[in-house]
Structures are given as C-alpha cells and as structure tokens.
Amino acid sequence: MKIGFYSRLAADGIRKNKRLYIPYILTCIGMIMMFYIISFLSTHKILDVMKIGGLTMKQILYLGWWVIGIFSVLFLFYTYSFLVRRRKKEFGLYNILGMGKRHLARVLFFENLMITGVSIGGGLAMGILFSKIAELAMVNVLREDITFGFSVSLVAVRNTVLFFLGIFALIFVETLRQIRFSKPIELLGSEKTGEKPPKSRWIIAVLGLLQLVIAYAMAVSIKNPMTALTVFFISVIMVIIATYLLFIAASVALCKVLKNIKGYYYRTNHFVSVSSMAYRMKRNGAGLATICILSTMVLVMISSTLCLNLGTEEMLRSIFPRELMFQVSLGTSSDKLDGDRQIFLDLLSESASTEGKTPKNILSHESAQFAAKLVDAQFDYKDQGFSFNESEEYWSITFISLQDYNRLSGSNESLEPGEVLIQTRNGEYKNEQITIGNAPAFRVKKQVSGFEPAVFIGLATFPSMIIFVPDLPSVVEQFQDDKMIYLFWNYAFDVGGDDALQTRVYEAILRNSESIQKGPIQPWEWFEVESLAEYRTTSYSLYGGMFFLGVLLSIVFLIATVLIIYYKQISEGYEDRERFDIMQKVGMTRKEIKKTVNSQVLIVFFLPLLTAGLHLGFAFPFISKFLKLLGLDNTPFLILVSIVSFLIFGLFYILVYRLTSQAYFKIVSDGKRE
Amino acid sequence: MSILEVTGLKKTYTTRFGGNKVEALKNVNFLVEQGEYVAIMGESGSGKTTLLNIVASLDKPTGGTVVLDGKDVSGIKESAVAAFRRDNLGFVFQEFNLLDTFSVEDNIFLPLVLSGKTYSEMSAKLQPIAEQLHIKDILKKYPYEISGGQKQRAAVARALITSPKLILADEPTGALDSKSTDELLRLFAEINRTGETILLVTHSVKAASHAGRVLFIKDGEVFHQIYRGDCSNEELYQKITHTLTILATGGETK
Ligand SMILES: Nc1ncnc2c1ncn2[C@@H]1O[C@H](COP(=O)(O)OP(=O)(O)OP(=O)(O)O)[C@@H](O)[C@H]1O
Ligand SMILES: [Mg+2]
Numbered sequence: 032m033k034i035g036f037y038s039r040l041a042a043d044g045i046r047k048n049k050r051l052y053i054p055y056i057l058t059c060i061g062m063i064m065m066f067y068i069i070s071f072l073s074t075h076k077i078l079d080v081m082k083i084g085g086l087t088m089k090q091i092l093y094l095g096w097w098v099i100g101i102f103s104v105l106f107l108f109y110t111y112s113f114l115v116r117r118r119k120k121e122f123g124l125y126n127i128l129g130m131g132k133r134h135l136a137r138v139l140f141f142e143n144l145m146i147t148g149v150s151i152g153g154g155l156a157m158g159i160l161f162s163k164i165a166e167l168a169m170v171n172v173l174r175e176d177i178t179f180g181f182s183v184s185l186v187a188v189r190n191t192v193l194f195f196l197g198i199f200a201l202i203f204v205e206t207l208r209q210i211r212f213s214k215p216i217e218l219l220g221s222e223k224t225g226e227k228p229p230k231s232r233w234i235i236a237v238l239g240l241l242q243l244v245i246a247y248a249m250a251v252s253i254k255n256p257m258t259a260l261t262v263f264f265i266s267v268i269m270v271i272i273a274t275y276l277l278f279i280a281a282s283v284a285l286c287k288v289l290k291n292i293k294g295y296y297y298r299t300n301h302f303v304s305v306s307s308m309a310y311r312m313k314r315n316g317a318g319l320a321t322i323c324i325l326s327t328m329v330l331v332m333i334s335s336t337l338c339l340n341l342g343t344e345e346m347l348r349s350i351f352p353r354e355l356m357f358q359v360s361l362g363t364s365s366d367k368l369d370g371d372r373q374i375f376l377d378l379l380s381e382s383a384s385t386e387g388k389t390p391k392n393i394l395s396h397e398s399a400q401f402a403a404k405l406v407d408a409q410f411d412y413k414d415q416g417f418s419f420n421e422s423e424e425y426w427s428i429t430f431i432s433l434q435d436y437n438r439l440s441g442s443n444e445s446l447e448p449g450e451v452l453i454q455t456r457n458g459e460y461k462n463e464q465i466t467i468g469n470a471p472a473f474r475v476k477k478q479v480s481g482f483e484p485a486v487f488i489g490l491a492t493f494p495s496m497i498i499f500v501p502d503l504p505s506v507v508e509q510f511q512d513d514k515m516i517y518l519f520w521n522y523a524f525d526v527g528g529d530d531a532l533q534t535r536v537y538e539a540i541l542r543n544s545e546s547i548q549k550g551p552i553q554p555w556e557w558f559e560v561e562s563l564a565e566y567r568t569t570s571y572s573l574y575g576g577m578f579f580l581g582v583l584l585s586i587v588f589l590i591a592t593v594l595i596i597y598y599k600q601i602s603e604g605y606e607d608r609e610r611f612d613i614m615q616k617v618g619m620t621r622k623e624i625k626k627t628v629n630s631q632v633l634i635v636f637f638l639p640l641l642t643a644g645l646h647l648g649f650a651f652p653f654i655s656k657f658l659k660l661l662g663l664d665n666t667p668f669l670i671l672v673s674i675v676s677f678l679i680f681g682l683f684y685i686l687v688y689r690l691t692s693q694a695y696f697k698i699v700s701d702g703k704r705e
Numbered sequence: 706m707s708i709l710e711v712t713g714l715k716k717t718y719t720t721r722f723g724g725n726k727v728e729a730l731k732n733v734n735f736l737v738e739q740g741e742y743v744a745i746m747g748e749s750g751s752g753k754t755t756l757l758n759i760v761a762s763l764d765k766p767t768g769g770t771v772v773l774d775g776k777d778v779s780g781i782k783e784s785a786v787a788a789f790r791r792d793n794l795g796f797v798f799q800e801f802n803l804l805d806t807f808s809v810e811d812n813i814f815l816p817l818v819l820s821g822k823t824y825s826e827m828s829a830k831l832q833p834i835a836e837q838l839h840i841k842d843i844l845k846k847y848p849y850e851i852s853g854g855q856k857q858r859a860a861v862a863r864a865l866i867t868s869p870k871l872i873l874a875d876e877p878t879g880a881l882d883s884k885s886t887d888e889l890l891r892l893f894a895e896i897n898r899t900g901e902t903i904l905l906v907t908h909s910v911k912a913a914s915h916a917g918r919v920l921f922i923k924d925g926e927v928f929h930q931i932y933r934g935d936c937s938n939e940e941l942y943q944k945i946t947h948t949l950t951i952l953a954t955g956g957e958t959k
Contacts, residue, residue: 293824302811302818310806613802616763617863618791618816620784 037134041141044121050694051114054597056150058110061590062103063154063195064161069096069583070187071162072169077177084572088173091576099587104198106591111202113598115209122210136207143206147199151192158191159183165583172340172575174568236284239276246270247649256657263653270646274323279316282638283309299623303614304631311603311635318599323639325592326680327646329585334647334676335654336581338669339574339661346662347570351563352483353394353523354533355540359558361518371554372520378547382539383526390524394485396435399507399516402427403467410467412510426458427495428467429486432503440482446501450476457660458494465498470509473498485523487561520555530564537562593687596636600691603632604698611699632695636688644677708774708871708902709737709760715768716755716925729755731925733769737871737904742897744905744916746945748952751922753906754799757875760904761796762786774870791816795864797874801856803848803863809855810844813863820867827866834862838892854885861889865896872896874905878912890915910949914942923952 045052073092078085122135130138163181170177246269253259286309290296296305312319339346359375379390403410404425412428433446444452451473453460465473484497500506503518510516526536537560547554611624619627655669663669714733717726729752737743747753758764760771762778771778773793781789790796803812810831817827835841838858843851851859857877864872874893878886886909894915897903905916913919915938921929929952931944 297814297818297822297824297827299819299821302815306804306806306811610804610806613804614815615787616761616796616798616802617819618787618867619819620787622784623787623819 037137038141038145040138041145044118044138044142045145048114048118050601051117051598052146054594055110055114056146056153058590058594059107059146059150059195060153060157062099062107062587063150063191064158065583065587065590066096066099066103066194067155067158067187067191068162068165069099070190071158071184072165074184074186075166075169077166077170077173077175077179080177081173081175081572084173084568084576087569087572088169088576088579091573091580095580095583098584100194102587102591103195104201107198108202108205110594110598111206112209115206117602132211135210139206139210140203143199143203147196150199151195154195155188155191168582169579172571172579174571174575232280233284235276235279236281239273239281242269243273243277246273250649251652253653253656256653256660270649271324274642274646275317275320277642278312278320278323278638282312282316286312300626300630303619303627304634307607307610307631308635311606315599315603315635318595319635319639322592322595322599323642323646325588325595326639326643326684327650329588329592330643330647330673330676330680331650331654332581333585333680334669334673335658336574336578337676338654338658338672339663340578341672342658342663342665342668343567343570343574345665347563347567349662349664350487351561351566353392353485354525354527354563355537356485356487356523356561357521357558358398358486358561359520359522360556361520374547374554375520375522378540378543379522379524382543383536385539386526386528386532386536388526388528388532388536391527392525394439394483394521394523396431396439396485396521397503398484398486398519398521399430399503399510400428400486400519401510401516408462408464408466410465412468412516425493427493429484429495429497430503430506431484431497431499433499433501436479436482436499440479444477444499446476446499448501450474450501452477452479452499454479454482454497454499456495458496460496468510473500485521486519530567533562533564537564589683593691596687597691597694600632600695601698604695607695608699628696628699632688632692636684640681640684647673647677707736707772708739708741709904710772711735711756711760711769712772713769714756714759714766714771716752716759716764717767728925730759730766733922733925733927735920735927735930737902740897740900740902742893742903742905742915742917744907744913744919745922746907746910746913746919746949747922747928749908752925753922754875756922757873757904757906761794761873762790788820791819791867793870795867795869795872797857797860797864797872797877799875799877799879801848801853801860801880803856803859805848808845808847809840809851809859812848812859813844813866815863816867830866830868831862834865837895838862853880854882854888857881857885857889858892861892865901870902872901872903874903876907877905878907878909886912910942910945913945914938916941919945919948921948921952928952 069092073089073096078089081088125135125138126132162183166179246266249262249266249269253262256263286305289301289305290309295301357375357379383390401412402425403412405411410426410428433444433452436452437443446452449471451465453465453475455478460475460478463475465475467473479499482497507516507518526533528536540560544558607628611619611628615621615624651669651673655666658664658669712734714730715728716730717728719726733752733756735743745753745756755764759766760773760778762771762781765779778789803809804815807815813831813834814827817830822830831844835844838861840855840858840862843855843859848856848859857880861874861877864874877893878889881889890912893903893905897917903916905912907913917933919931919941920927921931929948931941931948933941936944
C-alpha cells in the first residue's frame with residue numbers, strides 16, 4: 032500500500048509541475064539520444080572497414096563522446112537543482128504537514144525513478160531511431176559509399192544505460208542532501224529569498240571588462256596558432272569568466288549608471304525595463320552568460336568546421352598542385368643521366384596507359400630539401416631534435432635551380448653567384464642574408480611568389496622556404512659532407528579521373544618500378560609518392576569528422592540552450608506576474624505592459640546572442656589563422672560562412688525565443704485573471 | 706454635482722469550473738459628493754473589495770453603472786481604462802503593492818512616469834507629499850528595507866501624487882499597528898480637509914469613525930448609512946458600533 036501511495040504522490044508531483052518537468056525530461060531524452068548516437072557511431076563497423084581515416088574518425092568521435100558525457104553530467108545536475116529549488120516550497124509544506132524527511136525521500140525516489148525510466152527509455156528509442164540518419168550523415172561526410180542495414184549496438188545501449196543510471200543516481204543523492212540539510216522553514220521560504228535588488232559591484236564589473244579586453248587582445252594578437260594554442264585556451268577561459276562577471280555585475284552597474292541619468296531613466300519605455308533588468312541581471316546573469324557561452328561554442332564550432340569541410344578541396348589544391356607527386360631520390364651521387372630520367376618518365380606514361388590515361392600537366396624540376404632550425408637568424412640543420420613548442424623555428428627548406436624557376440614560371444631572372452631568390456609560405460623571412468650551418472651566406476636578391484613546386488614542401492602547418500639558386504649541384508655539394516641533403520628529381524602530374532583511378536595508376540607505377548629496379552641497372556635509389564586521392568580521403572575523414580562532431584556537439588549544446596532559455600522565461604514569468612499586475616493597477620495600460628515586456632525580454636535575450644557574436648568576431652582572427660595553417664587561406668569565405676552561421680543561429684534563437692515567450696505570456700496573463 | 710454615482714451595481718463571480726456562482730454584489734447604489742470622506746464597512750466577504758475594484762475599473766460589473774465625474778466608467782475603452790485610472794484615481798491597496806524592483810521614490814513616481822512627466826516636475830510634486838507623510842528619509846530605500854507602516858505611507862504617497870479626483874483605499878490600516886494606524890487616519894483626515902475625496906473600505910470601527918459618512922454593506926447591498934453630522938469621532942464610533950451590533954444580530958434599523 033505504501034509503495035502505491037508514494038508513487039502516486041510522486042506522479043502527482045510531476046504532473047502538477049509539468050511546466051518544469053516535461054522540458055527537463057525532454058532534455059534528458061535529448062542528451063541520452065545524443066549519447067547513444069555517438070556511442071553507436073564510434074563502435075560502428077564502417078570505421079573498421081575504411082582503409083584510411085577510420086581511426087581518425089574513431090578518435091574524433093571518442094573525443095565527442097567524452098565531451099557529451101561530461102557536459103551531460105554538469106548540465107543535468109544544474110537543471111535538476113534548479114527544478115528542486117522551485118519545488119522546495121511544496122516539500123516544505125509536506126514536511127510541515129507531517130511528512131517526515133524519510134517519506135519525502137521516498138517520494139523523491141519514486142519521482143526520480145519515473146524520470147529515469149521515461150528518459151532512458153525515450154532517449155534510447157529516439158537514439159536508435161535517429162542513429163540511422165546519423166550513420167548516413169557520417170558515411171556521407173566521410174565520402175564513403177557503403178550502405179548498412181538498420182542495426183542496434185548493444186554495447187552502446189549498455190554504456191548509455193549505465194552512464195545515465197549513474198548520473199540520475201548522483202542527482203538523486205544530491206537532492207536528498209539538499210532536502211536533508213534544510214529546515215522546513217527554509218524549504219518554505221527558499222523561493223522568496225533574494226528579494227533585494229542587487230548592489231552594483233563596481234570592482235567586479237571593471238575587472239570583468241578589463242579581463243575581456245585583455246583576453247580579446249590576446250586572442251587577436253596571436254601570430255602562430257600552433258605555438259600559441261595555450262595562449263588561446265587561456266584567453267578562452269578568460270573570456271568565459273569575463274562573460275559571467277559581466278553578465279552578473281557589469282550589467283547591474285550599467286543599469287545603475289542609466290538610472291542616474293534622470294532624463295533617460297524616467298521615461299515610460301525605460302523606467303520599468305531598466306529597473307527590472309538591474310534587478311534580474313544578478314540572479315539571471317549566470318543563466319544569460321551560460322546561454323552566451325554555449326551559443327559562442329556552437330557558432331565557433333559550426334563556422335570553423337563547416338569552413339574546413341567546405342574548403343577541403345581548396346586546401347588540397349594548395350598543397351597538391353597536381354594529382355600525383357613523385358620525389359625520386361638520386362642518393363648522394365649526382366652522376367645520373369638524362370637517360371635515366373627518360374626511364375622514369377616512360378614508367379609514368381606506361382603505368383598511366385594501363386588505365387587508358389596519359390600523364391598531363393607534367394611539372395618537373397630538381398630539388399634538394401631539408402629541415403632546419405632557425406636560431407638567431409641562422410639555420411641549423413644538424414640539430415634534428417624536434418619539439419613541438421619550438422616548431423615555429425623549424426623551417427622546411429627546399430633548393431630549386433634558377434633555371435627551373437625561369438622555365439616553369441616563364442620569367443627571366445638572373446643571379447650573381449651567392450645570390451638567391453626566395454619564396455616563403457607560413458612564415459616571414461625578413462633578413463637580407465641566409466646563413467645555413469657553416470656555409471657562406473646567401474644574399475637574398477628578391478622575394479618571389481606564385482611558384483608552384485612539384486615537390487611536397489611539407490605540411491602547411493610549418494613555415495617553409497624555397498631558395499632558388501643559380502647552381503643547384505654545387506649547393507648540394509656544399510652540404511654533402513653531412514649527408515643531410517640529397518638531390519631529387521621531382522615530377523608532378525595529373526591523370527584526370529576519380530580518386531579510385533588515381534589510386535590504380537599509382538599502384539601500377541609502384542608495381543612497374545619494382546620490376547625496373549630488379550633489372551640490371553638501378554636508374555634511381557628510391558622514390559616517394561604523394562597522392563592527392565589518398566590525402567583527400569585522410570582530409571575528409573579528419574575535416575569531415577570534425578564537422579560531423581561539430582554538428583553533434585552543437586545539437587547537444589542547442590538542446591541545453593533551449594532548456595535554459597525556457598526555464599528563464601518560466602521563472603521570470605512567475606516573478607513578473609505579480610509585478611505587472613501591480614503596475615496595471617497603478618495605471619499602466621495593457622499595451623504599455625506588452626511593450627515593456629517585449630523591450631525588456633528582447634534586450635535580455637538578445638544580449639547573449641550579440642555578445643556571442645562579439646566573441647565570435649574576436650575569435651575570428653585566430654580561427655582564420657588556424658585554418659590558414661591547415662592550408663585554407665580564404666578569409667572572405669570564412670567571413671561568409673561565419674556570417675551565414677550566425678544568421679542561421681540567430682533565426683533559430685529567435686524561433687526558440689518566440690516559442691518560449693508564449694509560455695512567459697501565458698504565465699503573466701494567468702496572474703491577471705486571478 | 707456628485708463625483709461618484711454608483712447605480713444598481715451587480716457582480717456575480719462564476720467559479721473556474723462553472724457550477725457555483727457567488728453573488729458578491731446584488732444591487733449597490735450610492736453617491737459620493739465632491740470633497741466627501743466616505744467609509745464603507747461590512748463583514749469579510751461582503752463584497753467591499755469587489756466594489757472598490759469595480760469603481761477603480763480594475764474589474765467589470767455584471768450589471769449597473771459607475772459614473773465618475775460625469776463619465777460612465779464602463780463606457781471607457783479597454784485600452785484607455787488604465788490611463789483613465791492613472792489620471793483620475795488614486796488607489797491604496799489592501800496589500801501595499803509596492804514593486805520590489807523600485808526604490809520608494811521610484812515607486813511613488815511610477816504613475817507620473819507613465820503619464821510622461823519629467824523628473825523635475827515629479828520631484829517638485831513629491832516634495833510636499835513626502836513632507837506631509839514623513840517619508841523623506843526613506844525615499845532612496847527599497848521596499849524590503851522599510852517597515853509595514855512606512856510601506857503603507859509610501860503607497861499613500863503614490864496614490865496622492867497624481868492629484869486624483871478620488872482616492873480609493875482598501876483596508877489601508879489592516880497591516881498596521883495602532884500608532885501607525887492613528888497616524889495614517891490623521892493623515893487621511895488632513896488630506897480630506899485639503900479637498901480630496903476619499904472612499905475608504907475598512908473593518909476597523911476606529912478607522913471608519915474618522916469619516917464623514919459610513920456605508921454598511923451586507924448581502925451585496927448597501928444596508929445602512931450613518932452621517933457624521935455634528936458628531937465627534939467618539940460619538941461616531943459609538944454609532945458605528947451600535948449599527949454593527951444590529952447588523953450582526955440581523956435586526957432591523959429603520
Ligand atoms: N475572483 C473571484 N472569483 C470568485 N469569487 C470571488 C472572487 N473575488 C471575490 N470573490 C468572492 O466574492 C465575495 C466578496 O469578496 P470581497 O473580496 O469583495 O470581500 P471583502 O468584503 O473585500 O472581504 P475582506 O473584508 O475579507 O477583504 C466573497 O465571497 C469572495 O469569495
Ligand atoms: Mg477585501
């Protein structure tokens with residue numbers, strides 16, 4: 032009988048507070064759904080089937096899995112505590128009417144049990160339902176062409192159930208703790224506490240503003256995103272803290288200032304808004320700041336990963352001027368003949384012809400390449416110790432002959448002995464001289480640009496320099512002692528055809544070259560191939576994967592944002608209900624009230640959106656530099672993508688605001704009928 | 706000319722789930738002359754607040770008319786009602802109804818701000834009222850920082866500041882101790898002497914004994930009224946007590 036009684040009481044409690052509980056349960060369902068989906072995908076067999084990139088995707092998804100997990104714990108905890116706070120009065124009443132805390136705990140237990148059951152059941156059902164769509168999206172993003180039947184991952188189900196059972200248990204224990212350590216009178220009054228209007232805290236406000244400015248300056252002034260990653264993270268954390276400080280303290284201070292401008296404050300449209308904004312900011316500042324931070328995260332994630340994903344082709348083209356790039360090593364001997372070159376060229380055309388293609392747009396030259404550390408305006412190529420921190424100082428250096436430069440770029444430069452032309456990427460070189468090791472310094476005659484090398488000059492992440500010298504063999508000779516430098520033949524060409532065809536040509540070349548090398552003469556020592564097709568697959572699995580994760584996380588954050596907005600509207604509705612009632616009695620017309628509510632709610636709700644936009648704007652230089660490092664150097668495109676993301680997000684935000692403000696108006700006008 | 710004419714006023718509440726109907730006012734008729742101080746008395750639940758709300762156009766009657774200064778209140782458009790109330794009526798509520806987001810001063814200014822007055826105009830108006838009500842020291846404070854009596858005085862100041870044609874007060878002494886009650890009643894009398902018309906709803910015989918006329922409501926109708934005539938407060942007090950006894954025992958007075 033007892034169990035029936037408590038469970039009935041619990042069900043009643045949920046039903047009576049459905050305005051609070053239904054959104055909470057929906058949020059739980061959403062979180063569980065996303066958690067299941069990401070668990071499902073990260074154990075998906077396509078990731079094992081994929082030759083390249085499966086592992087990358089797996090790691091990316093795994094990262095997302097952690098983020099969603101941690102976020103779920105924090106967020107559900109926070110929301111439920113809000114919910115309990117709203118209901119403490121009811122609990123206090125039960126308590127005073129003679130229901131012991133133990134009984135209260137039992138009611139709460141059943142309540143939590145019901146929420147847990149419905150949430151996990153619903154979340155899994157939704158997750159399984161939508162996992163198919165997510166799977167299709169992932170396959171699409173990875174540009175794979177595989178179809179799967181509908182499947183349910185039992186491992187994912189088990190992980191999801193266990194994880195969320197854990198969270199709900201934790202929440203239950205925390206709620207018990209809250210109830211246990213409060214006196215009934217506190218329970219009764221807990222909603223009414225904090226009736227004081229906030230005191231403005233000037234110091235905090237100024238600190239917040241200062242911190243924001245410093246953080247912005249830090250983020251904007253970053254030159255090399257790779258080495259300054261720590262700086263960026265510090266500035267992100269500073270921005271987050273500053274956002275909280277500003278929303279909580281500075282807005283109150285601002286309202287204080289506005290209040291002191293009598294001509295402004297004592298106007299019908301400002302009077303009510305300013306005072307209730309000041310009143311509300313401190314209490315709801317944290318909520319607004321959270322909305323702002325979540326919005327910023329969504330915006331940054333979506334705009335940058337979308338940009339990467341859309342810009343992958345362009346990025347690939349900047350690294351790969353041709354579809355296949357060969358770097359043929361001649362070893363230390365430079366006595367190879369032009370005849371040997373012909374053998375290689377024949378190998379290329381022969382292999383291509385098995386696929387019915389001929390090498391097109393052939394780009395060829397000789398080069399010598401090494402990495403060197405730039406210390407005090409001097410390149411040290413002997414120190415091969417590599418540390419990530421100092422990567423800024425590591426340059427990839429490529430020597431190409433002036434003759435090849437003139438031939439390929441169609442120019443007619445001439446150089447004195449000891450003079451060079453240079454072309455840099457991802458780094459600036461300002462000296463007039465280039466000193467490498469102990470060799471005599473080169474004089475930089477001119478910096479050039481636009482030369483397309485047939486050699487892969489290193490990942491876009493590092494600074495690189497091409498040095499055009501009048502006499503390549505002698506330069507190679509110069510550094511020969513240390514055996515650090517080799518002369519290469521470089522060939523880059525297109526075959527024209529899809530990735531699979533390119534790969535087949537590439538494999539044919541490898542096969543054929545093996546048989547040549549088995550022959551009487553070895554025309555070359557070895558060669559390396561960089562294949563656009565292969566790199567493309569890797570890139571798409573990385574950037575596509577990041578974009579995919581960005582979307583998944585954004586959905587999670589959006590669910591959270593919507594719930595916070597909704598709860599804000601509800602709690603403000605209850606708060607404002609009496610207030611507007613009084614104002615109407617004092618002589619405010621309905622129209623004026625509506626206007627005030629609108630302007631006030633508008634400011635309060637669009638402040639986070641605008642601040643998020645501002646944050647995005649200041650993160651922009653960093654994002655743009657970061658993308659540039661990855662090879663995507665197209666700022667207008669990034670601007671466009673960011674603006675479009677912001678607009679779409681803004682529309683979504685307005686939609687949510689419209690829907691939730693109906694709940695607000697309903698509550699406010701409910702009050703008038705009473 | 707009467708400033709307020711209430712004729713055949715009727716109000717029937719229908720509870721949420723239909724069914725029960727509560728006839729709060731059946732047929733209320735009375736007049737209030739310019740400069741009069743009228744108290745309305747009656748048992749709890751007799752419809753006093755209902756009556757006041759309808760006069761203040763906060764609520765609509767089921768039947769009958771309220772004519773204020775020659776204007777039929779029910780004829781005013783919904784959108785203009787609030788402005789009308791703001792410009793013509795001062796309301797002192799049973800609960801003080803001060804807004805916790807505003808300082809005392811701003812609470813008092815609220816109706817003036819709504820009618821678009823400038824700050825200097827408003828503070829010029831506030832000066833004498835604040836002096837009269839002894840609230841000068843608490844103007845910058847917030848409602849949660851002041852006592853019940855002070856809140857009540859602030860609420861009175863808010864009702865007075867628009868220089869309304871009629872002041873409606875619903876149980877203004879309900880939440881006060883006897884000292885604050887005396888002070889407030891003295892204040893009402895003083896305001897009345899300066900020409901304001903006051904309609905006061907109260908349970909308290911003492912409060913009613915300050916008025917120029919006392920109306921008694923029972924079963925949704927004006928059951929009886931007493932004029933002060935030449936009586937002192939004490940004599941009026943006696944009369945009211947007497948009437949109330951009769952009311953309670955259900956006897957006839959005529
Ligand atoms: N909104 C309402 N809905 C339904 N019935 C109502 C409503 N307001 C008042 N009543 C009923 O109308 C009657 C008169 O109520 P009213 O508030 O006018 O009494 P009152 O004379 O002011 O009482 P008190 O002296 O206790 O304040 C009461 O029976 C009350 O229950
Ligand atoms: Mg009443």
